[in-house]
Amino acid sequence: MRIFFTVIASLFLGLPLFAQAEKELVIGEQPTYMVSRAKGPIVADGKMDEASWVDAEVRSFDYFFRMDQPADEQKSAFRMLWDDQNLYLFYDFEDTSLTARETQYDGRPYLDDCAEFFCLPVPDSLYMHYGFEVNMWKVRYDYIVLWQFYNNRTVFIPDFNPEYEVGVTYNGTINDDTDVDKGWTMEFIIPLRVFRGFNTWNLTGQQWAFQAVRQDRNKVDDRFRSTSTLFPTYDVQLDVHPPYRFGLMEFTNR
Ligand SMILES: [Ca+2]
Numbered sequence: 325m326r327i328f329f330t331v332i333a334s335l336f337l338g339l340p341l342f343a344q345a346e347k348e349l350v351i352g353e354q355p356t357y358m359v360s361r362a363k364g365p366i367v368a369d370g371k372m373d374e375a376s377w378v379d380a381e382v383r384s385f386d387y388f389f390r391m392d393q394p395a396d397e398q399k400s401a402f403r404m405l406w407d408d409q410n411l412y413l414f415y416d417f418e419d420t421s422l423t424a425r426e427t428q429y430d431g432r433p434y435l436d437d438c439a440e441f442f443c444l445p446v447p448d449s450l451y452m453h454y455g456f457e458v459n460m461w462k463v464r465y466d467y468i469v470l471w472q473f474y475n476n477r478t479v480f481i482p483d484f485n486p487e488y489e490v491g492v493t494y495n496g497t498i499n500d501d502t503d504v505d506k507g508w509t510m511e512f513i514i515p516l517r518v519f520r521g522f523n524t525w526n527l528t529g530q531q532w533a534f535q536a537v538r539q540d541r542n543k544v545d546d547r548f549r550s551t552s553t554l555f556p557t558y559d560v561q562l563d564v565h566p567p568y569r570f571g572l573m574e575f576t577n578r
C-alpha cells in the first residue's frame with residue numbers, strides 16, 4: 325500500500341520515480357554543497373554555539389521516501405564545515421516523536437531516528453563509500469559499502485570502526501509515544517585521517533562525493549520509518565546507497 329501511494333504521489337508531483345532510476349550523475353552534473361572552513365575550534369556537543377556554524381551553508385532534506393502520513397515529513401537542516409584535521413557535520417531535526425531503540429554498536433540504529441552520512445573522498449561516482457549512522461543514544465553503525473559488488477549483491481563491511489566524535493541534544497522524551505516532542509540535534513567531528521589512503525590534504529577547491537540522510541521513526545513498537553535525503557536518489561528500490569546519485573562537497577576557504 326505504501327508503494328502504491330508513493331507511485332501515485334510521484335505521478336501527482338511529477339517526480340521522476342522510474343525515468344531516472346538508472347541514470348548516473350557524471351562529473352559536472354552533480355549538485356554541490358560548498359563547505360566553509362571552520363575559523364575556530366568546534367566542540368561535538370550537539371550545540372551550534374561556535375561562531376563558525378554561522379558561515380555554514382544550510383541545506384534541507386527535501387527528498388522523502390516511505391512516507392506513511394503527513395507527520396512523516398518533518399523538517400531537517402544540515403550544515404558542514406572543515407579544517408585541515410576534520411570534517412564537521414551538524415544535523416538539526418524537528419521531530420514530534422523521538423525514538424531510539426538500538427543499543428548495540430554496529431547494530432541497526434537506522435531503524436531509529438538516525439543521522440546518516442555517506443562519503444567517498446573523490447569527485448566521481450564510484451562503487452564504494454564510507455557510511456556513518458548514529459542514533460540518539462550515540463549508538464553507531466559504521467561501515468564500508470561495496471555497491472553491487474558481486475552478482476549484484478551490495479556488501480556492507482561493518483568492521484570499519486573509525487574514531488570520531490558525536491554530540492546529541494534533544495528536546496522531548498525518548499521512546500514515549502504519548503507526548504509531543506520538539507526535536508533533536510547531532511554534531512559530528514570526523515577526522516580526515518579516517519579516510520587515509522585517499523588524498524586528505526590541501527583540500528581547498530577539491531570535491532568529494534557524499535550523501536546525507538535522515539531516518540525518522542515515530543513509533544516505539546513499529547520499525548516503520550520515513551527517510552529523507554539531501555540529494556535526490558530517484559531509486560525504485562527506495563535504497564539510499566546508490567553512489568551514482570551522490571552530490572558533491574567542495575572545500576572552500578571562505
Ligand atoms: Ca558544538
Ligand SMILES: [Ca+2]
Pocket residue numbers: 430465466467481482483484485486
Ligand atoms: Ca563498524
Ligand SMILES: [Ca+2]
Pocket residue numbers: 419420421422423437540541542
Ligand atoms: Ca522521530
